[in-house]
Amino acid sequence: MNWLDTLRTGWEAVRTHRLRSLLTVVGILIGIASVILTIGFGQGAQAEVRAQIGALGSNLLIVTPGSSTDAAGLRGGSGSATTLTLDDADVLASAEVAPDVAGVAPVSGGPQSLSAGDVNWTATVNGTTPSWVEVRNRSLGSGRFLTDQDLENEAAVMVLGPDTAGELFGLRDPVGQTVMAGGAAFTVVGVLDSVGSSSSADEDDLALVPATTASSRLAAGSASVSTIYVEAASAGRLSAAYQEVDAALATAHGLTAADEADYTISTQESLVETATETDRTLTILLAGIAGISLVVGGIGVMNIMLVSVTERIREIGLRKALGATPAVIRRQFLLEASVLGLAGGLLGAGLGILGAELLPRLIDQPVEVSVPATVGAIAMALGIGVGFGVYPAGRAARLAPIDALRSE
Amino acid sequence: MTGVVLQLDAVGKSYRTGTLRVDALRGIDLGIGVGEYVAIMGPSGSGKSTLMHILGCLDTPTSGTYRLVGVDVGELTEDELAEVRNRLVGFVFQQFNLLAHLTALRNVELPLAYAGVPGDERRRRALAALDRVGLSDRVGHRPRELSGGQQQRVAIARALVTDPALILADEPTGNLDSRSTRDVLALFDELHDQGRTLVLITHEEEVAARAQRVLRIHDGGLRVPAQAVRR
Known part of the structure; x- marks a missing residue:
């Protein structure tokens, strides 16, 4: 058979x-x-x-504050310190100090109650600089992004994430409308395109204002930032950019030994891993x-x-x-x-x-x-x-x- | 008699159940020639089924020798026994033993498949065998679509298809009505007339009466008539 x-x-x-x-x-x-x-x-x-992680922006370095030690010697966790400032961001943006860095976007802020007319919604409100949109690899759905002029003038303008815009204005066009935040009135100048939500944070539900405006009107004069996003000129120059950022921050903070570092630099690669x-x-x-x-x-x-x-x-x-x-x-x-x-x-x-x-x-x-x-x-x-x-x-x-x- | 199909010399078969030894067969001497039609009769428990199983190489004797077409069956391996069953013996059972999910044709083809006969020749020979038993118009039917008599004729076709040296039928009419019984026995008569060697096991006198020679078995031993009974 x-x-x-x-x-x-x-x-x-x-x-x-x-x-x-x-x-x-x-x-x-x-x-x-x-x-x-x-x-x-x-x-x-x-x-x-x-x-x-790729959508965070290509060739990205993420600088966050290190741990803090208060007057009584009580040490806070990583990220609790307020050691990063807008000045640090300015230093990193300098082509002389860090030639391999293409863009720097400091971010500070936290959840704020927003209202438009009788509608209210709580979203993350971040103060940042015009380079944010490029560093974070985002694009505008309508209107414009923050400008250097806005930053200089501490203008009361705001760019909304698409979800935030939807919550506050429904199907209406938010550009030109007024949003109240922290007792101040902001004019909406633009709406971001959607990138979808990530596991860690909703990238579509946020509002952005000029860093100067955030520090004077929302954070009562504080110049500290919670994160500085640094974009390297290319993937091949990422490690060079890392060295430069590390050296520049050490100098700016007057550090002598590596273990004194009051900031953390992470790369996308380590996050991906x-x-x-x-x-x-x-x-x-x-x-x-x-x-x-x-x-x-x-x-x-x-x-x-x-x-x-x-x-x-x-x-x-x-x-x-x-x-x-x-x-x-x-x-x-x-x-x-x-x-x-x-x-x-x-x-x-x-x-x-x-x-x-x-x-x-x-x-x-x-x-x-x-x-x-x-x-x-x-x-x-x-x-x-x-x-x-x-x-x-x-x-x-x-x-x-x-x-x-x-x-x- | 032109030749000997099978020869048993002092064949015995005993089983062991615990410490008890049961002699199912003892000292059987028997020769069957080519073209003979032999009936084996005996009451149940007499050992006639055991004898038939030994004749069909389904079982091997525990003593004595059994030669089938000159081959000592006791010396064969299991694979060789399978080949002997395939080529030399055609079985017809009381329960027909057709495979329910196969058509009559496929059932008849089965021994040829085990013999390694190629597909087209297999089909040709199976159709011829079915024609031989008068079932040319039923080749595509499955067993449940056939009457008992027809099923037994399919089984006979399956026994014939390999052109075996010996056809062994175990109570072939035991499950049939009288008309089908007549048909099947008439078929056996025809096969005998064509020179086939037939061994039939039965307990019915009228069935045994059709055979050339009747062997009676009792308590595991043969009571052989002095002379073969001629029809």
């Missing part, structure tokens, strides 16, 4: 016991689909993190759980094949009486198990890919189907069919034809 005949026989047996075969296939199918989906989720999350590492751990964990469900599916196949052997003892006996050798019988049952495994694998992959297509529309979470993971999962399903089919197939092959025929 050749392989084609054996395959046909296996397929006929699978078809004859439709419901049983279907249930077995479903067990494998769920395992495979969940492996593909969990790995897809993990990869989707990694890609999203990478995209979000951390985020990716976290996601990878999660993916491995989820894939492990999905793998367990695959093993359960495999045991299901073995169970079904054992039942199938018991139920078909007469058939096995007859086949042996007609001249089937033990090897042929073993091959038939092994092939049946493989057909079940492979069918589960292919259908599971189909379901996984379909899920990857549909789920992001329902839960706003990207799923990236990995080709090697899909191929691997199908191969694994086939392997499970064969692996867990070996024992039942061996039992079927060892049956003595006479005992097999006698059983009722």
Whole structure:
């Protein structure tokens, strides 16, 4: 009996016991689909993190204040100090001090209650400089961004994020309208384009005012900033820019030793690494759980094949009486198990890919189907069919034809 | 008699159940020649099924020798036994033992598939065998779409298709009504007339009466008539 005949026989047996075969296939199918989906989720999350960090602005350095120590010697956490100022930003913007820096955008501020007419909304209000829009890689949906003149004049002007504009003005055009913040009236001059929300902060729900205006009207004279975004001239000059920023800040703050640094400089790369590492751990964990469900599916196949052997003892006996050798019988049952495994694998992959297509529309979470993971999962399903089919197939092959025929 | 199909010398078969030894067969001496039509009769428990299983190489004797077409079956491996069953023996069972999910044609093709006969020749020979038993118009039917008599004729076609040296029928009419029984027995008569060697196991006298020679088995031993009964 050749392989084609054996395959046909296996397929006929699978078809004859439709419901049983279907249930077995479903067990494998769920395992495979969940492996593909969990790995897809993990990869989707990694890609999203990478995209979000990339959207922060290319070649970005992020300078944040270090920890603070108050008069009583009580030390605050990282970022609690108020050691970064607008002056620091000016120093970094100087082409002489930092030739590899293309743009500097200091940011200060926090949540403020905004109101337009009788509508109010609380959003992050940041004071910054005109270079922010370029450093942060953003664009304007309508109107204009802050200008040097606004900065110089401490102008009461404001640029809104698209979500903030929507909350305050609905579908009306906000440009030219007035928004009250911290007891002062601001004229809206522009609205940003949307970039979507990141996991850490909503980049679309914010308001920007000139740094000078923020310090005089919203922060009562404070010149400290919470973050300075520094854009390197190119990706290749990022580390040069890092050195220059570090040196310039050390000089400006009168520091002599590295461990006195009252600021932290982080790069996108370190952020990406951390985020990716976290996601990878999660993916491995989820894939492990999905793998367990695959093993359960495999045991299901073995169970079904054992039942199938018991139920078909007469058939096995007859086949042996007609001249089937033990090897042929073993091959038939092994092939049946493989057909079940492979069918589960292919259908599971189909379901996984379909899920990857549909789920992001329902839960706003990207799923990236990995080709090697899909191929691997199908191969694994086939392997499970064969692996867990070996024992039942061996039992079927060892049956003595006479005992097999006698059983009722 | 032009030749010997099978030869049993002092064949015995015993089973062990715990400490108890059961002798199902003891000291059977039997020779069956080419073209003979032999019926084996005996009450249930007499050992006739065991004898039939040994004749069909479904089981091996625990003592004595059994030669089928000159080959000592006791010396064969399991794979060789499978080949002997495939090429030399055609089985007809009381329960028909057709595979329910296959058509009559596929059921008849089955032994040829195990023999490695290529597809088109397989089909040709299976159709010829079905024609031989008068079921040319039923080749595409599945067993449940056939009457008991028709199913048994499919089973006979399956036994014939490999052109075996010996056709073994175990109570072939046990599950059939009287009309189907007549049809099947008439078919056996025809096969015998064509020179086939038939061994039939039955407990019905009128069925056994059709055979050339009747062997009676009792308590695992043969009570051989002095002379073969000629029709």
